[in-house]
Amino acid sequence: MLAHAWDSDLAYSFRRSPSAMLAAFIALVLAVGALFAPWLAPHNPMDVASLSLLDSFKPPIGMDGADWSNLLGTDNQGRDVLSAIMYGMRISLSVGLLSTLFAMVVGIGVGLLAGYAGGTTDAVLMRVADIQLTFPSILTALLVDGVITAALPQTLRDAVQIYVIIFAIGISLWPNFARTVRGSTLVERNKDYVMAARVIGVPSWRIMLSHVLPNVIGPVLVIATLGLGLAVIAEATLSFLGVGLPPTQPSLGTLIRFGDDYLFSGQWWVTVFPGLALVLLVLAINLLGDWLRDALNPKLR
Amino acid sequence: MFGFIGSRLLQAIPVLLVVGFISFALFAYVGDPVSILLPQDHTEAQRLQLIKDLGLDQPFFVQYAHFLWMSLHGNFGISYRLAQPVGSLIAERLPATLELAVTASVLAFAIGVPMGVYTGIHRNTVLSRVFMTVSLTGVSLPTFLLGILLILTFSVWLGWLPSFGRGTVVHLGRWWTTGFATTSGLRSLILPAITLGLFQMTLIMRLVRAEMLEVLRTDYIKFARARGLTNRVIHFGHALKNTLVPVITIMGLQFGGIVAFSLVTETVFQWPGMGLLLVQSVTSADIPVLSAYLMLIALVFVIINLAVDLLYYAVDPRLRVRR
Amino acid sequence: MALLDVRDLVVEFPTRRGVLRALDGVSFSIEKGEVLGVVGESGAGKSLTGVSIVGLLERPGHIAGGQILLDGTRIDNLPAEPMRRIRGKRIGMIFQDPLTTLNPLYTIGRQLTETMQTHLPLSDADARKRAIGWLDRVGIPAAAQRIDAYPHEFSGGQRQRVVIALALCAEPALVIADEPTTALDVSIQAQIITLLKDLTRDEHTAVMLITHDMGVIAETANRVAVMYAGRIAEIGPVETVIRHPAHPYTEGLMASIPSLEHRVARLRQIDGAMPRLDALPQGCRFHPRCPKAFDRCRTDLPDLMDAGATRAACWLHA
Numbered sequence: 001m002l003a004h005a006w007d008s009d010l011a012y013s014f015r016r017s018p019s020a021m022l023a024a025f026i027a028l029v030l031a032v033g034a035l036f037a038p039w040l041a042p043h044n045p046m047d048v049a050s051l052s053l054l055d056s057f058k059p060p061i062g063m064d065g066a067d068w069s070n071l072l073g074t075d076n077q078g079r080d081v082l083s084a085i086m087y088g089m090r091i092s093l094s095v096g097l098l099s100t101l102f103a104m105v106v107g108i109g110v111g112l113l114a115g116y117a118g119g120t121t122d123a124v125l126m127r128v129a130d131i132q133l134t135f136p137s138i139l140t141a142l143l144v145d146g147v148i149t150a151a152l153p154q155t156l157r158d159a160v161q162i163y164v165i166i167f168a169i170g171i172s173l174w175p176n177f178a179r180t181v182r183g184s185t186l187v188e189r190n191k192d193y194v195m196a197a198r199v200i201g202v203p204s205w206r207i208m209l210s211h212v213l214p215n216v217i218g219p220v221l222v223i224a225t226l227g228l229g230l231a232v233i234a235e236a237t238l239s240f241l242g243v244g245l246p247p248t249q250p251s252l253g254t255l256i257r258f259g260d261d262y263l264f265s266g267q268w269w270v271t272v273f274p275g276l277a278l279v280l281l282v283l284a285i286n287l288l289g290d291w292l293r294d295a296l297n298p299k300l301r
Numbered sequence: 302m303f304g305f306i307g308s309r310l311l312q313a314i315p316v317l318l319v320v321g322f323i324s325f326a327l328f329a330y331v332g333d334p335v336s337i338l339l340p341q342d343h344t345e346a347q348r349l350q351l352i353k354d355l356g357l358d359q360p361f362f363v364q365y366a367h368f369l370w371m372s373l374h375g376n377f378g379i380s381y382r383l384a385q386p387v388g389s390l391i392a393e394r395l396p397a398t399l400e401l402a403v404t405a406s407v408l409a410f411a412i413g414v415p416m417g418v419y420t421g422i423h424r425n426t427v428l429s430r431v432f433m434t435v436s437l438t439g440v441s442l443p444t445f446l447l448g449i450l451l452i453l454t455f456s457v458w459l460g461w462l463p464s465f466g467r468g469t470v471v472h473l474g475r476w477w478t479t480g481f482a483t484t485s486g487l488r489s490l491i492l493p494a495i496t497l498g499l500f501q502m503t504l505i506m507r508l509v510r511a512e513m514l515e516v517l518r519t520d521y522i523k524f525a526r527a528r529g530l531t532n533r534v535i536h537f538g539h540a541l542k543n544t545l546v547p548v549i550t551i552m553g554l555q556f557g558g559i560v561a562f563s564l565v566t567e568t569v570f571q572w573p574g575m576g577l578l579l580v581q582s583v584t585s586a587d588i589p590v591l592s593a594y595l596m597l598i599a600l601v602f603v604i605i606n607l608a609v610d611l612l613y614y615a616v617d618p619r620l621r622v623r624r
Numbered sequence: 625m626a627l628l629d630v631r632d633l634v635v636e637f638p639t640r641r642g643v644l645r646a647l648d649g650v651s652f653s654i655e656k657g658e659v660l661g662v663v664g665e666s667g668a669g670k671s672l673t674g675v676s677i678v679g680l681l682e683r684p685g686h687i688a689g690g691q692i693l694l695d696g697t698r699i700d701n702l703p704a705e706p707m708r709r710i711r712g713k714r715i716g717m718i719f720q721d722p723l724t725t726l727n728p729l730y731t732i733g734r735q736l737t738e739t740m741q742t743h744l745p746l747s748d749a750d751a752r753k754r755a756i757g758w759l760d761r762v763g764i765p766a767a768a769q770r771i772d773a774y775p776h777e778f779s780g781g782q783r784q785r786v787v788i789a790l791a792l793c794a795e796p797a798l799v800i801a802d803e804p805t806t807a808l809d810v811s812i813q814a815q816i817i818t819l820l821k822d823l824t825r826d827e828h829t830a831v832m833l834i835t836h837d838m839g840v841i842a843e844t845a846n847r848v849a850v851m852y853a854g855r856i857a858e859i860g861p862v863e864t865v866i867r868h869p870a871h872p873y874t875e876g877l878m879a880s881i882p883s884l885e886h887r888v889a890r891l892r893q894i895d896g897a898m899p900r901l902d903a904l905p906q907g908c909r910f911h912p913r914c915p916k917a918f919d920r921c922r923t924d925l926p927d928l929m930d931a932g933a934t935r936a937a938c939w940l941h942a
Contacts, residue, residue: 018572089347114527117340131316133357135558135598135602136558136562138564138565139562139564139598141580142564142580143583143595145583146582146591147591149583211621229441233441233443236443236446237443237444237445237565238566239443239468239566240443241565241580241583241584242580242584253443260449263452263457264457265623266457270458271449273447275446275449275450278446279438279441279442279446282440282441282442282443283437283438285441290437299426
């Protein structure tokens with residue numbers, strides 16, 4: 001079966017595209033590094049006991065005072081930048097994936113419903129999506145985040161913050177999925193196989209899930225990859241602004257924010273390396289998304 | 302044509318009302334204005350008096366109506382954090398944000414459109430690939446990171462450009478301040494404008510390119526070629542005109558995005574605009590500012606949508622025929 | 625000397641399953657002022673032939689062999705700029721769908737004047753006058769007012785008239801009409817064909833009329849070429865090809881046209897389907913469906929050979 005998959009149109013296009021393969025490779029490396037951070041990272045930046053202020057502000061390899069045990073240098077508290085990046089990537093990636101997943105589920109659900117039910121349901125749902133789409137997603141995420149955080153009592157905030165962020169980013173991304181799925185559902189809904197199923201008496205939800213859904217997966221995947229890129233950037237931005245994850249679970253964005261303070265005093269590596277890691281991650285995701293979009297586009301074949 | 306505008310305005314009203322309602326709900330129910338505004342040691346009598354003053358003892362709809370009325374007059378209440386009227390805070394910050402947004406948009410359009418046209422026409426040249434890579438980086442690079450890198454390069458290492466603030470500003474009219482009139486104002490504008498504009502520029506470039514590719518595949522372009530029209534006429538006459546129509550719409554919508562997006566850039570460069578105000582009010586749960594911001598954004602977007610619709614109407618003759 | 629001479633034209637499409645030959649040795653000629661019909665099923669290669677002649681073959685398709693000569697000079701190997709000058713000025717083209725062939729954002733007057741001014745030295749005023757003249761000739765009422773109208777303000781039939789005007793306004797010697805009536809209502813089809821006939825006869829313009837509608841060919845063409853699977857199966861005077869077809873495929877085609885005079889219990893058809901380009905049979909491409917096939921047909925690919933008044937690619941006439 002793997003051979004068959006390798007032989008398919010999609011895989012063919014993949015093999016022909018050096019950028020897609022490079023992107024996949026980078027993404028894989030980053031994902032593995034993130035996933036296995038607790039085992040792979042040279043140090044554990046979370047372990048306060050192991051930190052020593054004597055180690056602080058060591059520069060990366062290539063500059064004076066560098067040290068092989070801290071390849072990319074250390075920050076103001078002696079935390080190893082490389083390890084912090086790996087742990088941070090873990091959080092950035094998880095939040096990104098979870099929020100995209102959330103947006104996907106909500107978006108697909110709404111899209112299927114709107115496309116299949118038609119009429120007023122469709123009109124209302126799509127109006128809501130349209131209105132939300134006129135606002136940039138970062139703003140929606142920020143406002144949702146701000147409102148919920150303000151509404152929560154002080155004590156709960158830190159613990160629940162990560163879920164609030166996932167929810168906020170997810171909410172900002174669902175319309176993209178909804179609109180595409182709705183469009184495809186409208187097309188599929190009028191096709192013969194759906195009519196046939198309705199005539200037989202298959203319940204609507206069944207038709208939507210087992211017949212229509214598999215046919216709309218293609219564009220959904222493309223949006224999902226691009227959405228993942230947006231989600232990761234959104235989380236990083238929110239964390240950078242200080243309304244994202246709490247400092248106890250620093251994501252790449254939080255790390256960048258920490259480092260920003262030291263730009264002018266010359267310790268640029270604290271902010272630049274996490275920044276580069278973020279860019280690499282999103283770049284890989286976007287390249288894959290671009291390639292996927294071109295590969296799945298029947299018009300360009 | 303007026304029927305067209307009229308119907309659009311009518312559609313806008315429910316949107317504004319809904320947003321107004323959400324803003325109000327925020328204002329009234331999230332957080333507790335009473336305890337925030339009162340000093341630590343207050344008496345019950347003072348508390349009751351404040352509730353009466355703020356009108357919090359009135360029924361819901363009366364409060365809502367009052368809220369709307371006040372908003373229409375530009376009175377959005379008092380900021381929790383800064384204890385200043387929200388209205389004047391916003392007025393103070395508005396010019397900064399608008400000037401930044403306009404500069405960034407102009408930059409993005411002026412560079413993005415030609416790049417998009419070029420990569421649409423010449424799909425496989427070296428320059429095309431360079432542009433596409435730049436655009437990919439532009440989409441993958443978060444705005445704040447770009448800002449930081451620019452600051453690092455141009456302010457810290459090269460020392461050419463300032464890294465925060467707006468420089469010296471000149472007052473115009475009753476409340477407008479402009480940074481365009483002074484060199485320091487202009488110099489301070491450069492890095493933030495590039496930061497804010499880059500994302501838009503790459504978006505525009507990709508959009509123009511995608512549209513160009515679509516248009517170049519149409520039958521009427523094929524027919525234009527079959528009639529022996531020159532490449533120049535085909536690309537910059539027929540193709541470009543058809544490409545720009547959807548591009549303008551999206552750009553118009555994007556402008557609203559720039560204004561809102563500026564909040565990140567303003568944070569990085571400490572640019573005293575509305576974005577920075579919003580971020581600060583989110584971190585400090587300053588509800589009046591948040592709710593005022595919400596209403597304003599809705600208004601801005603409605604206006605921009607209307608403007609774009611009008612523009613579309615002016616450019617595409619097919620929309621003018623109402624049979 | 626013929627106006628257009630196509631010799632052994634080969635058009636290939638490289639795909640990931642290998643190279644497909646869409647046109648495999650197509651040869652024919654068109655004299656000045658003559659109307660050549662080109663018929664065949666969908667996918668036979670008719671449109672491709674037309675498009676290749678004007679050099680508008682879309683990548684990755686390309687001309688892999690043969691020659692195309694216009695007035696004795698080769699045009700298949702011309703660089704872009706000389707080829708562009710030929711298009712419109714010496715060879716005009718009419719496409720199938722009038723609803724998508726005209727740029728919706730330009731007035732029809734503008735589209736006419738820009739075409740004429742590209743090829744002929746005309747002032748703006750002259751070009752405009754001529755444009756109005758052309759609209760008149762193609763039967764658009766109130767031409768002087770409608771000249772500044774946009775395409776969507778016209779019906780499908782009127783738009784096709786405008787397209788015809790556009791194809792002829794630079795005064796080409798040859799017009800390639802690719803399915804000019806297929807997208808129109810039956811009642812309009814006749815009008816458009818008559819218009820095309822009249823105009824080209826007046827200007828002595830040659831026409832390559834590509835269609836799958838034999839009725840149109842019977843009405844309009846002097847000669848007809850029948851295409852099958854990327855090659856010409858039969859070519860000859862219209863009367864002879866219709867009444868006394870020499871190739872079994874042409875016979876089948878003629879026989880399958882329902883007649884208004886006799887009633888039949890079953891419509892006649894040619895069994896099977898045209899082979900796909902990547903699964904072409906050995907020998908004559910029609911032999912699997914041919915009721916008269918014999919041994920040689922299965923092994924050798926026939927070229928066009930004399931068969932009485934027409935020429936057919938069939939071993940029956942060897």
